[in-house]
Amino acid sequence: MSHYPMFANLRGRAVLLVGAGQVAERKAAALLQVGAVLRVVAETLNPQFQSWSDSGRIEWLGGVFREDCLNGVFLAVAATDDRDLNQRVFQSAEARGTFCNVVDTTDLCSFIVPAVVDRSPVQIAVSSGGTSPVLARKWRQIIEMLVPLHTGKMAQLAGKWRDRVKEATRNAEERRHFWEKLFDSRFSSLAAQGDMAAAESELAAQLAGYAPHKGEVVLVGAGPGDAGLLTVHALQAIQAADVVFYDALVSDEIMATVRKDAEKISVGKRAGCHHVQQEETNRLLVEHAQAGRRVVRLKGGDPFVFGRGGEEAQVLRQAGIPYRIVPGVTAALGATAYAGIPLTHRDCAQSALFVTGHSKHDGEQPDWRTLALSNQTLVVYMGTLRASVIAEKLVEYGRSADTPVAVISNGTLPNQSVQTGRLQNLPELAEDAPRPALMVIGEVAALRDELKWFGEAA
Known part of the structure; x- marks a missing residue:
């Protein structure tokens, strides 16, 4: 990964934009939308820029870029067809330690602007690291179709109730379980219909009747190694897990799909190497599930094909632990x-x-x-x-x-x-x-x- 992903809060912050053509206009519109204080350097202003200037939405600094134009600026954007000017803007910003983006010129960028799916306050950014903006936009279009339009409305209500949910639950795991269950429930349907009052009532009712989450174990087949062979159910279970017990045969690529805050415990078995005894693995599965955690037992291949999944399921059944089996592509x-x-x-x-x-x-x-x-x-x-x-x-x-x-x-x-x-x-x-x-x-x-x-x- 060549770029560190982040979202910048530009509300009330000064941003310098050099240029006032069509490309610069698109950049200006996006910057103004998030509340940036926009300063513009351009020899002439097109009608839209002139309108923004007349209404006081931008500050026009004239047509000549000087280094002092960067005074007090949080970040800068250069969007002209003059490469020498763009390079001067970038070098001046670099000397000051100010983030700068020169449009369509990757080597003159200390930050890049991703393609964005906007479901405010939920935003999904897709970036190719500046290598292929068209490919990033293609994937943004695909994701756009998958993310419901009412996602932002649900997020706004969740933000409103966040403190009350925190008070009603014991820890971060319980809170996550509550929210995940809520977002998959009638609450989502009501928000999709635009009935936010009813959606809020549903949220309140679910919180009032909330009971601590019961643990479960999902025996997941990771397939032979290629993460592209994971099933949808496997990926969903892995990403929802609080703790993942994994074999030595599970590839690094697949382990990278595990949530960053999930606990990962190796119980790998490989011929000729030290490994955790099966009886200890069984004990740990039961122990973590009884503590209310969502447990994934991640196995190379398929759990029921030479994977001891049957033995582990028997242990879970005897202990009264709920469990599911997610098949995988066997080797x-x-x-x-x-x-x-x-x-x-x-x-x-x-x-x-x-x-x-x-x-x-x-x-x-x-x-x-x-x-x-x-x-x-x-x-x-x-x-x-x-x-x-x-x-x-x-x-x-x-x-x-x-x-x-x-x-x-x-x-x-x-x-x-x-x-x-x-x-x-x-x-x-x-x-x-x-x-x-x-x-x-x-x-x-x-x-x-x-x-x-x-x-x-x-």
Whole structure:
């Protein structure tokens, strides 16, 4: 991030505007709208500027820019077609430590003006850091359609009642829960209809009947790594959470979607590394939910596919904790798609089988005869450490040693790597592969060279 986002309060503050053409007029109108005391330097004033000057809304300093025009100025804007003049304004402002924006000239800006969705007092700013204003405006238009027109009215009422809500709730978490529930309730419908008196009565009624929020746990599938694969429900749950327990396999990109003030606790599990015991994770989930917090258990892939989500849900059920499950894209689907390997194909694989490379210490041995069947794709999670045993057993029970295989590391991420070969050299491929890695065994793995589209070898 190259620019620090902020909103400036310009009411009653002096702003210098150099220029009085069409572009400058748009800047002036926006500055006057927020209450800036506008000083203008321009050789001539167009009709609109002249009208503002005659009515006392702007102060015209004449046609010559001097450094003392910046005296007492909070920020400056240069909007002329004279680059030398614009540069002088910028350099003079820089020397004084005054913010300056030269319109459409990124290298002469100490601040930039974003595209804004205005639902006053709610404002949403979109910026490209000066690299592509058209792209920023495009996204502003998209967001504009998503933000209801009555959002500002709700915000005004919320501001009016903010102190009373603070008095009626015990802490910041409870206040946030109250407001979130309110904004999703009939209060919003009444505001949309323009009946603000009824909306205020609804707010008062909900506050009078307010009860402390009961905690819950949401088991959320984070997918294989690419944050773009998060579901809408997953993103909503993550951003509403008070505390997030996350696995080692959850990518930094996804963790960046967690609210800044939420508590983040690593309970990661990775082969060969120290990790929090499952029993301790279960205890923490129950403890935080019983304290009234909204808890997200964020898991790589899908919670119910080799993610111990079923075990955690059982613990929550026994403790009487409300819970929800948000499915995610499991690695066998996401990583293979990004690797260009279809799980099924009419010519060579009529089924796909997902297995884990390890089980409980006292677990039964897998049915190797079933795993070794031809015309199926075998996807092995957490199996790289046992690749030698897996390859040996599959060959022993009838799978050809020449069967195509692939080992996918960091699937769906920018550093994804895919190694392909034959079942007989799977142990070497697994040994060399960065972890975490997924092993794919079957004829479909040979399609990688034809269908690859993402990553270093695409």
